[in-house]
Amino acid sequence: MILSAILTEEVTLTVLPANNVESGTDVILRCETSVSQSLPQPLTYSFRLLQDDQVMYSKNISASVMERSLSSARVSNSGRYQCSVHIYDKHKTSNILSLSVTGLQIPMLNVKSDIMSEGEDIIATCSAPEETGSLIFNFYENDLDVKRVISSSNSVTTTLTTQKLTEIYLQCAYMVIMHPNAGLSNKSNMVKVIVRGNNLDAITPQISFSPKGNVVEGDRVQITCKVQYPPDIELYLTKGNTVLHESHTTFTKSLVVRAEDSGDYVCKAEKGSVQKKAVFPLHVAELFSKPILRMSPDQVFEGERFTLTCSSNVISSVKIGIADIKYVLLKDGRRISAVAKYEDTASPATNGQYYCMAMAKEVNKTSSPHDVKAKGDEFMLLSNVLLVNFPSHRRCFGIALSLPVSRPVLEPKEVTVSEGSDLILICRVQQGTYPITFTWYHNRVMLLSSIQEVRSLEGRHVVKVIERDQRGDYYCEASNYASETKKSYPVRIGGTFFNSNTSLPFVHSKVIVELLLNCNAYSRATPPPAPSRFLPPRDL
Structure with a gap:
């Protein structure tokens, strides 16, 4: 194999003229290697020069000697140097040598203006043009250290604040961040700044x-x-x-x-x-007082009429009269009336948070909210006193009671829903007396036109052409004349597709469950009487 014919004997690093020099001295770092080989072609040497374990110079050459010149060496050139050589897959490093450069350049200070007015800021620049590396600059005002600025270059401009009417003498100095042992430089030239008084x-x-x-x-x-x-x-x-x-x-x-x-x-x-x-x-x-929203009666049952009245008092009668105050009534944030007095019939659909606004002369004020929740229908149990003397005298009484139902389930109809298609939401209860009102919500906001009153155990709502911003949590509410609204756990519609087979939460609902009080023994196969508010006694 050709690589076996190459043998790197040693790598030597030398520093010229010496390891310890004064700032401004020209320094040469010389890396030389000795190689034995049996190959006829010339070799390529890959040299790398490291300062404090960081590569600071590299070069590929055909000679076995590499030199790196440090012209006018500075304190930032101080450090531990090492050289490495690569020839094909052969690698060898040199000895470690330390270079110490002492002495810092005296910085120069200048200001934008040496005559200032009281309150004006002094713009000062301190520079050491021959230094290299990151520096910390100190600024002195009358020999007091007043500011310190870090710079990645050999110059920095900063702002100094004047507080007194006086003559100020400014100087600066610096330190090399990576070589704190080199100490602080001598102070710069002194600049005199005159601060004049202003006509405050x-x-x-x-x-x-x-x-x-x-x-x-x-x-x-x-x-x-x-x-x-x-x-x-x-x-x-x-x-x-x-x-x-x-x-x-x-x-x-x-x-x-x-x-x-x-x-x-x-x-x-x-x-x-x-x-x-x-x-x-x-x-x-104040022009007029904060409006007050009142409800009459204080409590209302479903099917009863109720009245909401918004009122405010005129405080500045010179500006307006009572007729100048206009009112707006809102329910769950939506405007429903533009009069001070509003009447309606209580039902699950009228449940919600109401408040009103009073307006006059570009001033509007909002009342405290008022929650309206209608109670279930009232019922009365009527009874007759009947003396039973003979076994053939029998009476039967029937009554319908309002009771809550089991929780319903909210589920999508389709297995997958993609952007642009319709989303069908089904809210289903397991039991309940008709009619049942279903309402659907998206991210806790009621969907428009989603209230349905049906004589069925399920309701459906279609979100047409679903868009990206219609992703999120959906849930539904169900109620009936039992006056107890319940809501489902949320169903998350996320991404482009979703799985409707995931276990889904239940929905609140209310149901009227019929209770039959029968004084006669019925067969299990005999159906109960039809539910009603009250069934009068009848002979059997």
Whole structure:
């Protein structure tokens, strides 16, 4: 085999002129290998030079010697060096040599402007153009270390804040991050910065409101934030922690106010680190009170009429009258009426959360919610006193009671459903007295037009042309005159297909179960009487 004719004797690494040099010295790293071979063709040597176990140079050559020059070596070139050589599948490494470069360049400091106004920031640049590697720069103000900045290059620009009217003397220094033992460089040249005073009254803002008199909900208020010295000014209008408007010059903010807009409005002017502000307290009187939604009667049975009334009191009678307040009634977030008084007949379909809104002069207020849940039909047990003297005198009484049913099952009709097809949802109960009302929900939101009242143990709802955003959890609710609504566990429709054979949850439902009170012995084969609210006594 041809590779067996190659033998790498040794690999030697040398550093010239010495292992310890001053910063700025030209250094040569020389890697040389000795190879014995019996092949007639020249060999290719793959050299790699490592600094602190990291490859910093590599080269493929036909010579057995490789040199790497470090022109004007710097502290960042210090480290432990090693050389490796690959010839075909032969590999050998050299000895390890340490190179120590001492001495750091003195940095240079300059500023964008050496004459500043109070509050203005000093823009300073510190650089060591001959250094390499990542550096930490320190900035000094009158010999005090005021800021430290890390940079991946040999230069950094930063902002220094002035707080006093004085002369400031700035300097900088740096350190090589990977070689902290090299220490901190000497300080840079000194730069003198003169900070002059400003006419602070010129940047002190003024705030004013129009109208200046009493302010009532629905009024349009003009808020003006004014400053005399606009150049390089940041002007803000705030209320609490909210910034309402910002600008570089005088501005006016217009808004229609409500009672909750009462509070302190602040106009702030900022120039550099100097900040001035003006405060104006605003009180907004209520136009009308928060509406109250009342129900009469307080409790209602299915089939009974009930009334919802929304009312509010006029507080600022100079602005509006009672006839100016308009009302809207909402059920479960949907508008159902635009009058203050609403009447309906209680049923499972009227169950829900109601609230109303009162509106006047661009102001609207919402009442607290009111839950309406109709109770099941009332029933009365009537009885007659009957004296039975003979065995042939027998009486039978029948009565229908409202009782809950077993849980139903929600299931899809199709085995798979893909985007663009119809999704058929079946809500089925095992038992229950008719009629039964079924309602379907998607992600806890009722599906439009999904309420069905049927005389059957199951209801069906079709989601036409199902789309991607109609994936998610579906469930249904069932109820009847027992006035107890129950819902199923959710069925998840996810991805492009789903398996309808998965075990599905039950649905709440209500059922009227007939109870027959019979004073006569019936045969097991004899059917019970038809259910009714009350069956009068009859002779047998």
